[in-house]
Amino acid sequence: MGTATPISARNADSAKRPGYRLTVAEPLALDSGVKLGPTTIAYQTYGTLNAAKSNAILVCHALTGDQYVAEPHPVTGKPGWWDILVGPGKVLDTNRYFLICANVLGGCMGSTGPGEIDPRTGKSWGLTFPVFTIGDMVRAQVKLLDHLGIQQLFCVTGGSMGGMQVLQWAASYPERVFAAVPIATAARHSAQNIAFHEVGRQAIMADPDWCGGAYQAQNRNPSRGLAVARMAAHITYLSEQALHRKFGRNLQDRNALTFGFDADFQVENYLRHQGISFVERFDANSYLYMTRACDYFDLAAEHGGALANAFKGTRSRFCVISFTSDWLYPTAESREVVHALNAAAANVSFVEVATDKGHDAFLLDEPEFHATLRGFLDGCAQHRGLPAG
Amino acid sequence: MTVDARNFNGPQIRGDLRLAAEMIAPGTRVLDVGCGEGELLSYLVHHKDVDGRGMELSQSGVNSCVRHGLSVIQGDADNDLADYPSDAFDYVVLSQTLQATRKPREVLHHLVRIGKHAIVSFPNFGHWRIRLGLLLGGRIPDTALLPYPWYETPNIHLCTIRDFVALCAEEGITVERGISLDRHGRPYQRGLANLMAEQGLFLLSRKA
Numbered sequence: 315m316g317t318a319t320p321i322s323a324r325n326a327d328s329a330k331r332p333g334y335r336l337t338v339a340e341p342l343a344l345d346s347g348v349k350l351g352p353t354t355i356a357y358q359t360y361g362t363l364n365a366a367k368s369n370a371i372l373v374c375h376a377l378t379g380d381q382y383v384a385e386p387h388p389v390t391g392k393p394g395w396w397d398i399l400v401g402p403g404k405v406l407d408t409n410r411y412f413l414i415c416a417n418v419l420g421g422c423m424g425s426t427g428p429g430e431i432d433p434r435t436g437k438s439w440g441l442t443f444p445v446f447t448i449g450d451m452v453r454a455q456v457k458l459l460d461h462l463g464i465q466q467l468f469c470v471t472g473g474s475m476g477g478m479q480v481l482q483w484a485a486s487y488p489e490r491v492f493a494a495v496p497i498a499t500a501a502r503h504s505a506q507n508i509a510f511h512e513v514g515r516q517a518i519m520a521d522p523d524w525c526g527g528a529y530q531a532q533n534r535n536p537s538r539g540l541a542v543a544r545m546a547a548h549i550t551y552l553s554e555q556a557l558h559r560k561f562g563r564n565l566q567d568r569n570a571l572t573f574g575f576d577a578d579f580q581v582e583n584y585l586r587h588q589g590i591s592f593v594e595r596f597d598a599n600s601y602l603y604m605t606r607a608c609d610y611f612d613l614a615a616e617h618g619g620a621l622a623n624a625f626k627g628t629r630s631r632f633c634v635i636s637f638t639s640d641w642l643y644p645t646a647e648s649r650e651v652v653h654a655l656n657a658a659a660a661n662v663s664f665v666e667v668a669t670d671k672g673h674d675a676f677l678l679d680e681p682e683f684h685a686t687l688r689g690f691l692d693g694c695a696q697h698r699g700l701p702a703g
Numbered sequence: 704m705t706v707d708a709r710n711f712n713g714p715q716i717r718g719d720l721r722l723a724a725e726m727i728a729p730g731t732r733v734l735d736v737g738c739g740e741g742e743l744l745s746y747l748v749h750h751k752d753v754d755g756r757g758m759e760l761s762q763s764g765v766n767s768c769v770r771h772g773l774s775v776i777q778g779d780a781d782n783d784l785a786d787y788p789s790d791a792f793d794y795v796v797l798s799q800t801l802q803a804t805r806k807p808r809e810v811l812h813h814l815v816r817i818g819k820h821a822i823v824s825f826p827n828f829g830h831w832r833i834r835l836g837l838l839l840g841g842r843i844p845d846t847a848l849l850p851y852p853w854y855e856t857p858n859i860h861l862c863t864i865r866d867f868v869a870l871c872a873e874e875g876i877t878v879e880r881g882i883s884l885d886r887h888g889r890p891y892q893r894g895l896a897n898l899m900a901e902q903g904l905f906l907l908s909r910k911a
Contacts, residue, residue, distance in 0.1 A: 656776070663773075689769055689770035
C-alpha cells in the first residue's frame with residue numbers, strides 16, 4: 315500500500331519537518347478525471363491507537379491550517395492551531411483518543427501539491443497541478459487510514475474547509491465514520507464565499523511575481539498578492555463586533571491622523587501583520603487550488619440535487635455546530651445540513667453557539683462549544699464501548 | 704417549546720413524563736419534540752435503552768442536552784417536523800407543547816406520520832378551576848399549568864380534553880389510550896375527566 319517514514323524535527327525544510335509522510339504509489343483517481351500519482355501525504359498523530367483501532371479521531375484542517383494541530387508550528391513557532399482543544403485531558407483527549415491530521419492534498423506542508431516537484435518533469439508543478447476537490451482530499455485521507463489499518467474512525471471533525479471534508483467523509487464513507495462533527499461549515503460553497511475566494515485569487519494573480527504561476531522556477535514569490543488575499547479573507551473570519559471590540563477606530567502608535575496611507579489605524583496594522591506572517595508559511599498556488607476546491611464543493615449536487623440523499627441510510631452519529639456571528643458559514647447553512655440529516659432519519663445533534671467572534675470562533679476559547687463537543691464525544695465513546703475518560 | 708416550569712430534581716421525573724415513559728416499549732426509537740433540558744429523553748435512554756432523539760426550541764435547552772450526550776437539535780414542532788420521513792420513529796412525544804403550536808392539527812398529523820405512535824399531553828382548558836375563574840372572576844385564568852398573562856402567553860391554541868378527542872376523531876387519528884391527570888401528573892380516575900382533570904395524556908396512532 316505505501317511506506318511511512320518518521321521524520322526528525324530539525325529545520326523547516328519540507329523533508330525534515332516533524333511528523334510522518336506516506337507515499338502512495340497507486341494513482342489517485344481525481345474528480346477531474348486526472349490520475350495523480352504517486353502521491354505523498356504528510357501527517358501528524360497525537361495519542362496512541364488502541365489494540366482494536368477503535369479510538370481514532372481524524373481532524374481535518376481548514377484552508378490555511380495544516381497537520382500541526384497541537385504542537386509548535388515548524389515554520390512560525392506558534393502553538394498548534396487547535397492546541398486549545400487537543401492534548402492530554404483536553405476535549406480531544408490524547409490520553410483517550412488517537413488523533414490524526416493530514417496536510418490536505420494540494421497543501422503546502424509536505425503533501426503532494428502545486429509547490430512540490432512533478433516527478434515526470436523534475437520541476438515544481440505550479441499550474442500544471444491538476445485541479446482537485448474536497449472529495450479528492452478525502453480520497454487521499456482514505457489511503458492514509460488504509461495504511462494505518464483503521465477500518466472505522468471513532469470520529470471525524472474539523473471546521474470550515476475541514477468541516478466540508480467531514481461532510482464528504484460522512485457521505486462517501488459512512489461505514490468508516492462512527493461519529494462526525496462538522497463545525498462552522500456548509501454542504502456547499504455560497505456565491506458570497508466563491509466571490510471572496512475570487513478576490514483572493516485575483517490578488518495573487520495580479521502580483522507580477524506570480525509569473526503566471528511559475529514563480530518557483532524564476533525564484534520569485536507573489537508575497538504581496540498572497541498577503542492581500544489573506545487580509546481580505548481574514549476580515550471574513552471575524553465579525554464587525556469583534557473588530558470593533560478589538561480595534562474600534564484606535565490609532566496605531568500615534569496621536570493623530572497622518573494624512574497619508576501609512577497604517578494609521580490599529581485594524582490596518584493588524585491586517586498587514588496577518589498578511590505578512592501568512593506568506594512566510596503558505597504557498598500562493600496552494601491557496602489558489604484549495605480555494606477552488608472549496609468553491610467546487612456542493613454535496614447535494616453530487617447526489618441528484620437532494621442533500622438528504624448524501625446521508626441516506628447513514629448510521630453515523632452527527633453533531634453539527636455553528637456560531638451566531640459567523641457570516642462566512644452562517645447558521646442557516648448548518649441548519650440545511652441538519653434538515654437533510656433529519657430527512658435521512660440520521661442521529662443528529664445541532665448546537666448554535668452564541669459568540670461575537672465570527673467564523674474564527676471554532677479556533678478560539680469558546681467554553682460552550684468545548685463543553686458541547688466534550689459531551690457529544692463522551693456520549694459517542696460510551697456507545698462505541700471506549701473506556702471512560 | 705417548553706411552556707411550563709419543569710421542576711426536575713434528581714432521578715424522579717415529572718408525573719406526566721413518567722406516565723408517558725410507561726407507554727414506551729424498551730429498545731425502541733423515540734423522538735421527543737420540545738424536550739426541554741432532556742428530562743424524559745435522558746430517562747428513556749438510561750432506563751429503557753431507547754434510541755432517543757430530541758428537538759427543542761430554546762438553544763440553552765439544546766446545548767444542555769448535547770453536553771449530556773443526548774442527540775438533540777434546535778427546532779420547533781411547527782416548522783421542523785416536515786423534514787422527517789414517515790415511520791422514522793416508534794414513538795413521537797409532544798408533552799405540554801401542542802397548545803403552543805401555530806397549527807396543532809398539522810402538528811398532530813406529522814406526529815402520527817413520523818411515529819408509529821404519538822404520545823401527546825396538554826393542559827385541559829375544560830378544568831373546573833379555569834371555568835370557574837372565568838365565570839366568577841371575569842379574567843383569563845392564571846393556573847399552575849397555565850401561568851402566563853393573556854398578553855404574553857405562548858399558549859395560543861388551548862383546548863379541552865373533549866376538544867382534543869373530537870379533533871382526533873375528525874382527523875382519523877386513533878386514540879389508543881387516554882389518561883386524565885391532576886396538576887401533579889398523577890392519574891385522575893374518578894370520572895368527569897373534562898371537568899376534573901388538569902391535564903390529558905394520550906397515546907395515538909394513524910388509523911390503520
